[in-house]
Amino acid sequence: MKIVVLNGSPKGEPSVTMQYVKFIQKHYPDHEYLFHNISSRINRIEKNDDLFNEIMADIESCDSIIWSTPVYTLFVPAQYMRFIELIHERNVAPSFKDKAAIVMTTSIHFYDHTAHRYMHAVCDDLEMNYIGYFSAEMDDLRKSRGRETLLKFAKNYFESSEKKIHHQKRYQPITPGNGAFDPAIVAKKMNAHKKKIVLVTDHKPHDTGIQAMIKRFSDAYTETIDIINLWDLNIQGGCTGCIKCGYDNSCMYKDDFSAFYRSSILPADIIIYAMALTGRNISSKFKEYFDRRFFMNHVPELKDKQVGYLISGQMSQMPYLYDFCQGSVEWQQANFAGIVCDEAGDSKEIDASIQKLAEQVITFSENAYCQPQTFLGVGGAKIFRDDIWGKLRHVFQADYRNYKKTGAFNFPHKRYKSRLTNSVVMLLTKIPGFRKEFYSRIKTEMYKPHKNIVESCDVRSSS
């Protein structure tokens, strides 16, 4: 087979993910492998037609494609997403049709599922024969079990592609929306109560849908809100994965981004992301914002802020986007204030939803309301906690200092009362009589403390 490997790591050659591909290559040397560094050369690929055409010629003539990429900020790097946009902008999607495809990532398993679902949708849009994904923890290759699993995956990949086994599509082509949003004139504007509201957007002149939503949102207030279009900032490129920020949160780029983030985003009470969806996801421009935010590493710098989304596009056909929007907010310990999307095309409903979001973010902010996190936030934060305490501590020293200071290393083994209870009860339940009594009372004992709170609470006080 002739296989084209599209390397999504912004690091280029020294990519961890690529070592997984090269490990496969070493075990299956009879195939022809052609490697293209995509993310690290995205500017050249975009500007230089010869280079773009050279890559496309290899794709056109190959049997199979390996999408090899790190997970970056819940999806794949912005540069890789830009390449996917270029495929559609330049109408070269037919070159991918019917090619066998696999997607290989490395990560720390923080939202690797969203990255894979997105890439699956990309393959389906390109009418590829999507065989499957391999989502490795970045160090799996260093373990014998990790290598064994990788080779089993490779075996299945080669067998499936050689036998041309057809795989069912999961994502149907995107169907167009129901028409333009026509915002109403706001009769009575409201006071933002001195809350600092920042709206970040990526719209271009032709993105009229999101512009109408932004106007309706800002019209809700008597005050002028800060609207920042990412295209107006001097951002020199996507995150390169150099991790120099790990020591003290300083980015190697000398452009506007870090200063903008520190001076506009960090002091805000309320952040609204206003996005014009592009292809199967947020635009690569907006993704660049989220990737570049990585100079703050794994610190929840948006803690206690209100974060909401205005989205123009067919979001319901991108199910992974809900996890992205909610998860990005929840792991930050910010309040997920909601999403308003214009895809239903019912102007009255969109209007009312934007008004509600505009009101809600103020009330929530005034009341310091932060709803309990779901699995998306709780699970994500635990991955960071464990890795920053453990194997990533020497790399992300700024995170380590912050986590230590803020008590984020809240491991269960530090809860001495429950450890003592566990030891005593586990010992006692070895006695059959005690065990019988213990399990017969477990239901009532579990809810008793909660019931006591309900019964004894003073309804005149807030708690």
Ligand SMILES: Cc1cc2nc3c(=O)[nH]c(=O)nc-3n(C[C@H](O)[C@H](O)[C@H](O)COP(=O)(O)O)c2cc1C
């Ligand atoms: C900007 C940036 C964002 C990242 N985002 C995620 C993420 O959302 N989830 C995750 O599990 N790992 C994330 N990582 C970790 C990388 O996925 C991981 O280090 C990967 O192995 C790098 O592969 P590469 O060497 O091929 O680029 C991120 C790393 C960087 C630099």
